[in-house]
């Protein structure tokens with residue numbers, strides 16, 4: 159049997175149901191996190207819980223549990239589900255109330271749900287690299303909140319899928335922002351360049367791990383806006399996310415990145431990322 163968490167209780171996944179008038183369902187009024195599990199251990203858990211807290215604060219939902227309580231709950235869930243390699247998905251919505259755009263006046267209890275999913279590391283793609291498309295970034299101006307409102311991201315990813323691509327790289331005019339569910343990096347003359355973590359992108363935990371590693375490897379970094387021209391003229395391009403790790407991009411909108419193979423700086427960062435996994439979660443059965 160698979161288990162899930164609903165408002166602090168461990169339930170049979172099939173029994174864990176939420177109300178039709180949950181504001182997450184009706185308005186996307188809530189936030190979420192996806193956390194990687196390697197060897198039954200939650201990778202960068204504290205960072206994810208801190209970001210969840212920030213997202214909640216940004217939309218005026220009072221955290222219904224402390225990070226200590228969430229840590230215990232999520233570990234119990236992973237153990238109950240015997241999860242080795244996969245993810246934990248968790249979301250917190252404002253709660254259940256009669257439908258009305260404004261927050262419920264009498265107060266409302268936030269609704270927490272969490273479940274696990276088995277998910278292998280995408281090793282073949284991490285080796286070969288992936289193809290991408292370009293699409294205009296039509297999202298709102300608070301992309302720093304990991305909100306349940308993902309309609310623009312869904313449409314972008316579907317456009318990628320329709321073109322047999324892994325991800326859609328979004329841009330506002332000539333300025334590249336990020337993928338539909340990932341951050342984007344370019345490398346030019348040995349310098350790693352990526353969009354600053356402002357309100358136009360989601361500040362990835364994976365991005366932060368990579369930036370720290372660049373520092374210890376003495377790879378120069380520029381966190382600044384870069385253009386579509388810089389993207390197409392880059393030596394290497396990769397994307398990052400909890401599930402995709404450091405994923406080489408070998409094609410953008412039908413054009414190959416350089417010779418169409420993952421480049422040396424990307425490989426170095428993949429290696430460093432695997433070392434970080436091993437340090438936090440123990441030896442990996444397979445490496446890239």
Ligand SMILES: *Cc1c(COP(=O)(O)O)cnc(C)c1O
Pocket residue numbers: 192304311336337338339340341360361362363364365398399400401
């Ligand atoms: C979650 C997400 C990312 C990646 O963040 P990680 O913490 O590295 O998984 C990037 N962009 C968007 C839009 C996201 O929702």
